[in-house]
Amino acid sequence: xxxxxxxxxxxxxxxGQSMTLQCAQDMNHEYMSWYRQDxxxxxxxxxxxxxxxxxxxxxVPNGYNVSRSTTEDFPLRLLSAAPSQTSVxxxxxxxxxxxxxxxxxxxxxxxTVV
Amino acid sequence: xxxxxxxxxSLIILEGKNCTLQCNYTVSPFSNLxxxxxxxxxxxxxxxxxxxxxxxxxxxxxxxxxxxxxxxSSLHITASQLSDSASYICVVSARTGGFKTIFGAGTRxxxxx
Numbered sequence: 001x002x003x004x005x006x007x008x009x010x011x012x013x014x015x016g017q018s019m020t021l022q023c024a025q026d027m028n029h030e031y032m033s034w035y036r037q038d039x040x041x042x043x044x045x046x047x048x049x050x051x052x053x054x055x056x057x058x059x060v061p062n063g064y065n066v067s068r069s070t071t072e073d074f075p076l077r078l079l080s081a082a083p084s085q086t087s088v089x090x091x092x093x094x095x096x097x098x099x100x101x102x103x104x105x106x107x108x109x110x111x112t113v114v
Numbered sequence: 115x116x117x118x119x120x121x122x123x124s125l126i127i128l129e130g131k132n133c134t135l136q137c138n139y140t141v142s143p144f145s146n147l148x149x150x151x152x153x154x155x156x157x158x159x160x161x162x163x164x165x166x167x168x169x170x171x172x173x174x175x176x177x178x179x180x181x182x183x184x185x186x187s188s189l190h191i192t193a194s195q196l197s198d199s200a201s202y203i204c205v206v207s208a209r210t211g212g213f214k215t216i217f218g219a220g221t222r223x224x225x226x227x
Contacts, residue, residue, distance in 0.1 A: 004157070035217075042118065042203070042217030043158075090157055100146050100165055103215075105157030 002026050006091050006106035013081040013113045021076040021109050023091030029104075030096040032074040033058070034066065036087040037108075043090065049074055050096055081113045116141040118206050118218035126224045131194055135221045137187040137204030145209040149178050149189050152201040152220065161189070161202075191223075199225045 033048035045058030049068040091106040150158035162171040162178040204218040
């Protein structure tokens, strides 16, 4: 079972470059989200989606774009990378039936912006 | 302000010993509380989920407790193993239209032989 798959695992970008972090899930989950994890802090929500064609901003959306053209895929785009975006990024998915639905996380993408 | 505070920040124990991790929250209105285990270099994996009416939930050697009145939760690990070395993250969701989820910074547990 693949679960939530993220690519790439590691990436180094130069300031000002753009890139896309890919996320795919094979569990037919309606809800997908992107988080960033920084040292000493809890995961913070960047963007989320409750279904194909529907996206919304989370806690820290600036500098990131998302789209949800299919149920399976939820890519995160960095428009013009900045050193402050150096972080570990996690994609997550779940059903959207209620608050107790288990959230499944991908393995993470380590991004360094120099 | 919705917050989740975990203590201790890090903990070192000997293999076979028990330990308890703490989580205090100010998230309101409370919906549910989850504990996750995150191995180094991996994504978080769910251990337990508790709603308002539940005050204890077990998953093998992991037992989570919840006191919704004092807004405190604990995760007790029994007979620790080397593979328990990981970060343990407390996550609290608030019922606010959708479901707002607040992550604690985690407790880093080191189990030594």
